[in-house]
Structures are given as C-alpha cells and as structure tokens.
Amino acid sequence: MSDLGRKSFTDQATDKVTPESQKPTSQRLGDTASGAYDRAAGAAQPGSQKSSAQGASDTLRSGSDDAANQSRGMAQSAADTVGSATQGVKDTMGSATGNR
Structure with a gap:
C-alpha cells in the first residue's frame, strides 16, 4: 500500500x-x-x-538513485580520462609535426 x-x-x-x-x-x-x-x-x-511500505520503498529508491548517480559519475570520469588522453596525444603529435 x-x-x-x-x-x-x-x-x-x-x-x-x-x-x-x-x-x-x-x-x-x-x-x-x-x-x-x-x-x-x-x-x-x-x-x-x-507507512512502513512507503518508507521501505523510499529507502530502496534512494539506494537505487545513489547507485545510478555513482555509475554516471564513474562513466563521466572514464570519458574525461579518455578525452584528456586523446587531447594529450593530439598535442604531442602536433608538437612533433609542427602542427597545433
């Protein structure tokens, strides 16, 4: 209920x-x-x-929301790392070839 x-x-x-x-x-x-x-x-x-059922439901939802937010945060962190590495390679290649 x-x-x-x-x-x-x-x-x-x-x-x-x-x-x-x-x-x-x-x-x-x-x-x-x-x-x-x-x-x-x-x-x-x-x-x-x-009610006890609503309290339990809210607790479960809160835990689910926290896990989803952590997953999104980790995915964004990984994407940022890849983006930084890609930019580093571009900068290095640009310096080596004289193109920036």
Whole structure:
C-alpha cells in the first residue's frame, strides 16, 4: 500500500522492469513526471508519517538513485580520462609535426 498521492512499490517496480523501448512516448514522459513527483513527495514527507511500505520503498529508491548517480559519475570520469588522453596525444603529435 502506498501513502496518498504516492506511487506504490508495485507501480515503481513495473515502471523499472518494462524496457523503455517498449513504452510509448506518453508513458515514458508520465513515468518521468510521476517519478520526479514521488521523489519530491518522499523527501518532503517525514519518515514518521510514512507507512512502513512507503518508507521501505523510499529507502530502496534512494539506494537505487545513489547507485545510478555513482555509475554516471564513474562513466563521466572514464570519458574525461579518455578525452584528456586523446587531447594529450593530439598535442604531442602536433608538437612533433609542427602542427597545433
């Protein structure tokens, strides 16, 4: 059971399990909007006022969001490293050939 106005754990899981490629654009936009609303509502509502199911769902979502953010951060760091290395090679080759 979810708290009033909040997505149930089952609805959240269904949103995650269904591949984005199988969802129509309207559903993807709706999932994004309702997910953002639910995150905001979960952050604004004190834990003492949440049902146990909603509290557990918010905790799981928070952990999932943290993991996703860390993954994006690591991917960006790797991309930055490759970009820096590529630029270094270009600079070195430019210096060696007299082209910059």
